Amino acid sequence: MSIRKAGQFFAAVTAIMVICGCTANTGEGDVMARYLKYLEATDPGQVRGLQPGTAEEEMGIHRFREFYRVFSAEVIRKGLRDLYAEESYFQDPFKEVIGIGEIEAYFLKSAEGVQTCTFDIQDLAVHDGNYYFRWVMHLTLKRYPNDPIQALGMSHVRFDREGKVIFHQDYWDTGLIYERAPLMGSVIRWVKRQF
Numbered sequence: 001m002s003i004r005k006a007g008q009f010f011a012a013v014t015a016i017m018v019i020c021g022c023t024a025n026t027g028e029g030d031v032m033a034r035y036l037k038y039l040e041a042t043d044p045g046q047v048r049g050l051q052p053g054t055a056e057e058e059m060g061i062h063r064f065r066e067f068y069r070v071f072s073a074e075v076i077r078k079g080l081r082d083l084y085a086e087e088s089y090f091q092d093p094f095k096e097v098i099g100i101g102e103i104e105a106y107f108l109k110s111a112e113g114v115q116t117c118t119f120d121i122q123d124l125a126v127h128d129g130n131y132y133f134r135w136v137m138h139l140t141l142k143r144y145p146n147d148p149i150q151a152l153g154m155s156h157v158r159f160d161r162e163g164k165v166i167f168h169q170d171y172w173d174t175g176l177i178y179e180r181a182p183l184m185g186s187v188i189r190w191v192k193r194q195f
Contacts, residue, residue, distance in 0.1 A: 031096050035169070038089035038098075042158045042167040044129020049166075050159045052126070060163030061124065064133065071117040076107045085164040092170035115140040131157040137172065 041047070050057040067075065067083045081100060090096070090103045097106045111117075117139045125132040133155040140148045153172030160166045 031091070034089075034096065034098070035091060038167055042089070044158060047166075048161050049129045050161065050163060056161065056163040057159070060159045060165075061131070063163065064131075064157065064165065065121050068119040068121065068135070071107075071111065071114065071119065073108055073111045076104065076111060080104050080107065083165055084168075085160050085162075085166045088164070088166050088168065090168045090170075093172065093174040113142055115142045115145055129158060131155075131159070133157060 042049075050060055063079070063083050067079045080103065084090075084100050084103055086100050087098075088100060088103060089098050090106070094110075095106055097103050117137065120136045120138065122134045122136060124134075135153055135155065137151045137153055138148065139151065151172050153170060156167075156169040156171070157165055158167035
């Protein structure tokens, strides 16, 4: 890559980070510090969570799968408070929210731009009170009804002893959505072509 192209590349990446709010100081405090705080606070070695092989574990897993089968405002209003504990922590690549009220508000706001969204949970791995759900999201945005998105992702989840989610961290490629944005999409596609 030439010096000129490298300069263009870094300018484009910087622009994307600023537009996406991915800078180190987003004005919302230190997200990484809060993530680590909640990760420690919900550590299954310190907090009594679900016991393996119990009816509560089976029910917690079942509720999680059912809730995300179809992501819609109706499902959120009907089932979110049965799935998440009052003081639960949620983070995805777009936002970090703490507490059931903030999670509900964020999910409902997210659902506004969605025509359809389903999660096909492919499998589940469990290790020492940590639950890893691997899924494929099928998403159609209202703004782009003829351009459906499929994204691979994973949810790291911890449950309390009643089977309610107390910690939920999602991992997936948000670039699939950003690429559809008019200005930002062209910059992201250009950056990808440089590789």
